[in-house]
Amino acid sequence: MLVDTIFGFFALFLLTKILGKTQISQLTAFDFISAIILGELVGNALFDDNSGILQIGYVLLLWGSLLYITEIITQKFKSTRPLLEGSPEIVIRKGKLIRDVMKKNKLDINQLQHMLRGKDVFTLREVEYAILETNGTLSVLKKSDFQTPTRKDMKLAPQPANLSVTLINDGEIIYDNLKERNLTEEWLMDALKEQGYDNVKDVFYAEYMKDEELLVLPFINRGKQKK
Incomplete structure (x- = not known):
């Protein structure tokens, strides 16, 4: 059963990679039912004394092929989408x-x-x-x-959209993000000191956004809170 379980785990992982990514919130009714049946097929095979790796692999290959063919059909033939995926x-x-x-x-x-x-x-x-x-x-x-008025509605000049990046998470500096934004550890420590934090370990979360003050959230139970 140990070998079968490990094989089933990696086989399911591989199958989900092949079939593509779909967020849970984006699952259609067909996707939901397919996921349940796929899990049931593997689960039943694991507890069947007459089933081994070959049987589990066959079941996964067969069901995965059906799902893959269904995806191809919906992509190639738009008229099938309402039937297989539903329509808003x-x-x-x-x-x-x-x-x-x-x-x-x-x-x-x-x-x-x-x-x-x-x-x-x-x-x-x-x-x-x-x-x-x-x-x-x-x-x-x-x-x-x-409706909430937009800058366009209010005749205001457009502003560039900036993406925020996490610099500190759970008291640890994320050096890759620092490097990506061409920032240094010295700059980060100076920015923390300006807000009253002398030690990175006191900071639970720090977020950087261009042209904005560094957002710093301390550990509530041990860090200093900004007044």
Whole structure:
């Protein structure tokens, strides 16, 4: 069983690499069911006295081939995507609930309100469109009166978008990130001292962003807190 388990582990790992990456939140119903069946096939093979490495490998190869073929089909033939992957459906259109779509997807008003609150929407009055995605999540477009104004709306000049980088994590300096941003350890220590931290071990997390002050979060139970 030890050998079979190790083989099953690496075989599943290899199979997921071949089939590609899909975030858990992006799993369609078909992906979810496929993952469950794949785990069941391997699990049952492990506890079957008549099954060995060859049988486990055969099952994984067969099921993985079916999944791979399905992915190829959905990529080559767009018309098969609604059947195999599903398609998004509009549940709120121009502020009005589409009852037939909700009924078709077994979605009641309480569930819809729960999903809307997850999008920081606490009343249907704010919603212009709501789309139920294939993975079961809800995408919401608010009415213009409730949308957050952008810099373009306010006629402001565009600003460059900067990506933050972690310089200290759990009291340890991440030297690769320092080097990537052309920063030195001396610069980092000076920036920490400006905020009242003399020891890196007192800092739980430090984040750098261009043209911004270094963000420093101490260990609550042992570090100095910025006043």
